[in-house]
Amino acid sequence: MPDALGCFAFRTVMPRGYALPSDGPVGRLMRTLGLTLERPAHLHFRVSAEGYETLTTHIFDISDPAIGRDAIFGVKPELLAHFSADSCDGGAQGRSLEQELVLCRTRRD
Numbered sequence: 001m002p003d004a005l006g007c008f009a010f011r012t013v014m015p016r017g018y019a020l021p022s023d024g025p026v027g028r029l030m031r032t033l034g035l036t037l038e039r040p041a042h043l044h045f046r047v048s049a050e051g052y053e054t055l056t057t058h059i060f061d062i063s064d065p066a067i068g069r070d071a072i073f074g075v076k077p078e079l080l081a082h083f084s085a086d087s088c089d090g091g092a093q094g095r096s097l098e099q100e101l102v103l104c105r106t107r108r109d
């Protein structure tokens, strides 16, 4: 639940890059075109609030070695972020991301 300013936090696993399936039509097409199947590490977000358009997006880890080779060309400068090293509860090492997501108000025609 967001606070009065709309801020919220959650904990999840650190995303890793992955490859699109290579055995289907997309894989065959990508191989034929000489394109990579790689997707750099990213977190998906779907944010909704009453009175605002739902935002569906993803944020990429700028340090991922495959950041310049996204198979579906989804990486844009405004979607890059640093997942910084951080200490978690109990002293465990983790990484954190602070990201601003902006929602647009729903149109009232």
Ligand SMILES: [Fe+2]
Pocket: 042, 044
């Ligand atoms: Fe994904």
